[in-house]
Amino acid sequence: MLAMEYRGPKRVRAVQKPMPEIKHPQDAIVRVTRTCICGSDLHLYNGNVPDTRVGSTFGHEFVGIVEEVGPDVTKIKVGDQVLVPFNIACGECHFCKQNMFGNCHESNTMSTAVGAIFGYSHTAGGFDGGQAEYARVPYANVGPTVIPAGMDPDDAVLLTDVVPTGYQAAEMAGIQPGDTVLVFGAGPVGIMAARCAWLFGAGRVIVLDNVDYRLEFVRDYAPCEVYNFDEIGDPVLFIKKITDWMGADCVIDAVGAEASGDLMQTITGRKLLLQAGSATALHWAINSVKKGGVVSIVGVYGPTDNLVPIGNMMNKGLTMRGNQTSVKRLLPRLIEHVMNGTLNPKAMITHRMPLEEVADGYRMFSAKLDNCIKTVLIPSSANK
Amino acid sequence: MENTAKDYKQIKGWGVDADPKNDPTYPMRDRMNVSQDPNSHSHPEPMQHDDTEMLKSNERPRVSAVYGTTVPPSGLSGLIRRFAFRYSENEYRHWLPLIVADRVNVVEGILEDFTHGKIPNIFAEKGYAMEWKHNRTAFITKMAAIAAVTAGVVVLLTSDSDKKKKSVRKDKGYKKGYRGYQDTHAL
Numbered sequence: 295m296l297a298m299e300y301r302g303p304k305r306v307r308a309v310q311k312p313m314p315e316i317k318h319p320q321d322a323i324v325r326v327t328r329t330c331i332c333g334s335d336l337h338l339y340n341g342n343v344p345d346t347r348v349g350s351t352f353g354h355e356f357v358g359i360v361e362e363v364g365p366d367v368t369k370i371k372v373g374d375q376v377l378v379p380f381n382i383a384c385g386e387c388h389f390c391k392q393n394m395f396g397n398c399h400e401s402n403t404m405s406t407a408v409g410a411i412f413g414y415s416h417t418a419g420g421f422d423g424g425q426a427e428y429a430r431v432p433y434a435n436v437g438p439t440v441i442p443a444g445m446d447p448d449d450a451v452l453l454t455d456v457v458p459t460g461y462q463a464a465e466m467a468g469i470q471p472g473d474t475v476l477v478f479g480a481g482p483v484g485i486m487a488a489r490c491a492w493l494f495g496a497g498r499v500i501v502l503d504n505v506d507y508r509l510e511f512v513r514d515y516a517p518c519e520v521y522n523f524d525e526i527g528d529p530v531l532f533i534k535k536i537t538d539w540m541g542a543d544c545v546i547d548a549v550g551a552e553a554s555g556d557l558m559q560t561i562t563g564r565k566l567l568l569q570a571g572s573a574t575a576l577h578w579a580i581n582s583v584k585k586g587g588v589v590s591i592v593g594v595y596g597p598t599d600n601l602v603p604i605g606n607m608m609n610k611g612l613t614m615r616g617n618q619t620s621v622k623r624l625l626p627r628l629i630e631h632v633m634n635g636t637l638n639p640k641a642m643i644t645h646r647m648p649l650e651e652v653a654d655g656y657r658m659f660s661a662k663l664d665n666c667i668k669t670v671l672i673p674s675s676a677n678k
Numbered sequence: 679m680e681n682t683a684k685d686y687k688q689i690k691g692w693g694v695d696a697d698p699k700n701d702p703t704y705p706m707r708d709r710m711n712v713s714q715d716p717n718s719h720s721h722p723e724p725m726q727h728d729d730t731e732m733l734k735s736n737e738r739p740r741v742s743a744v745y746g747t748t749v750p751p752s753g754l755s756g757l758i759r760r761f762a763f764r765y766s767e768n769e770y771r772h773w774l775p776l777i778v779a780d781r782v783n784v785v786e787g788i789l790e791d792f793t794h795g796k797i798p799n800i801f802a803e804k805g806y807a808m809e810w811k812h813n814r815t816a817f818i819t820k821m822a823a824i825a826a827v828t829a830g831v832v833v834l835l836t837s838d839s840d841k842k843k844k845s846v847r848k849d850k851g852y853k854k855g856y857r858g859y860q861d862t863h864a865l
Contacts (some may be wrong), residue, residue: 302783305800317728317747320722341784348784384721422746493693493695494696513679595854617705653802654808660809
């Protein structure tokens with residue numbers, strides 16, 4: 295089968311690989327019909343996630359058709375069209391019992407800090423991802439969800455990660471009616487976090503980024519106030535000024551390790567890898583939230599350390615929340631929102647490419663070329 | 679960037695998920711301690727059985743019920759990865775060797791390509807066609823800058839080594855001459 299293959303930092307290609315096999319009675323094999331490149335794939339693409347092995351296939355956002363099921367699979371059947379949450383979750387461990395499906399303890403042997411994620415390095419379990427014609431899907435009774443009749447597959451593929459992650463970012467921010475919510479990052483997750491902040495009753499939503507076309511998009515899509523942090527001087531000071539010198543009630547870090555905006559963070563975090571990515575957005579988040587406010591982190595950082603003003607967290611009495619998204623927990627509500635038109639995820643898709651052009655897709659998304667917001671890869675076998 | 683004021687209460691879906699009970703939010707909302715869980719170590723049955731080499735975090739007593747089997751450790755990078763897994767996720771001795779192994783693995787990947795008679799198409803793998811199509815001027819400038827810096831470094835290194843060679847030759851000549859003088863003198 296054709297699959298994306300990682301060859302080293304900023305080097306990927308499409309190659310022929312062996313078909314995935316059923317390895318466990320609860321496994322399924324899914325023929326992929328849509329798969330996306332995610333912002334967090336760029337951490338892998340740039341070589342910033344430890345234990346990213348040459349030969350791995352990325353891709354944790356995909357939908358497809360069930361081709362084969364193991365003997366213990368009862369919840370889905372061959373021929374079902376399914377969306378596959380990016381977390382691999384058993385549904386039975388101590389953490390899954392608490393709806394923490396993003397923190398499953400029975401899917402990742404190689405690390406205890408993170409649950410398993412499709413195609414996200416051996417630190418996240420060593421599973422191949424969905425940027426391929428076929429994928430092995432463990433715990434098929436738990437994760438894969440049949441796509442409701444009438445749902446556009448473009449919406450469905452964004453329900454595997456982007457929509458739930460944006461929604462959970464807003465949820466974790468503990469937004470109360472009338473709150474001012476500040477979102478760092480106008481990538482797909484930041485866009486969705488800004489959109490979902492309104493669902494929780496926000497009174498004002500502000501997005502900061504330095505990419506104008508993305509700011510223009512989120513300004514109209516969320517809708518919200520937007521500012522280019524390259525044009526406002528000190529972003530923390532600016533936020534204080536426009537929030538009556540108090541700071542935002544809730545701040546969402548939807549950027550993570552690839553942040554720009556601070557030279558020291560960029561050099562030590564992205565170039566020299568002396569910290570687990572550039573923590574510029576988190577640094578700004580802690581300093582621009584009001585005292586007693588909440589910082590919600592969905593931006594992905596590496597497993598080592600980051601330079602952030604943790605003393606200010608104590609002095610300001612902040613609450614910080616973060617997690618990998620519990621996609622399965624959120625899906626019923628989010629499917630409702632998509633089906634009734636409250637959320638329109640597919641509007642974020644700007645590019646469609648055949649899987650064969652995966653290297654071009656990564657470059658386009660990574661370098662933000664051609665006003666790219668979200669790229670969908672379509673394997674040629676999708677239309678079998 | 680121009681912002682225009684909107685009546686936020688008119689935004690579709692405004693407040694539909696507002697809930698005073700949303701505080702504390704997930705995941706604390708659903709928290710349960712181990713003593714509240716009658717079977718806190720429960721796991722799906724059966725366990726996956728596979729002969730593929732698996733590196734296990736030493737922060738867990740056994741492998742997980744399922745696991746990934748792609749790209750088992752091999753070669754020099756594999757040796758480094760096995761070393762890394764002797765240490766917990768709390769240790770730099772775990773993570774830094776893994777990052778080193780990743781870089782070694784890239785070189786192994788290139789060698790692997792050559793041994794299979796394949797020359798990696800770096801231009802295509804880096805997706806430079808997109809840069810050429812959508813960002814040509816900046817791309818050409820960047821490539822020219824890289825070429826200039828590379829050429830400069832090569833010239834610098836070459837001239838240094840030329841100087842060193844000349845200096846060594848001079849030194850040798852001097853020493854030889856001196857020895858010759860001494861030898862002559864001794865005669």
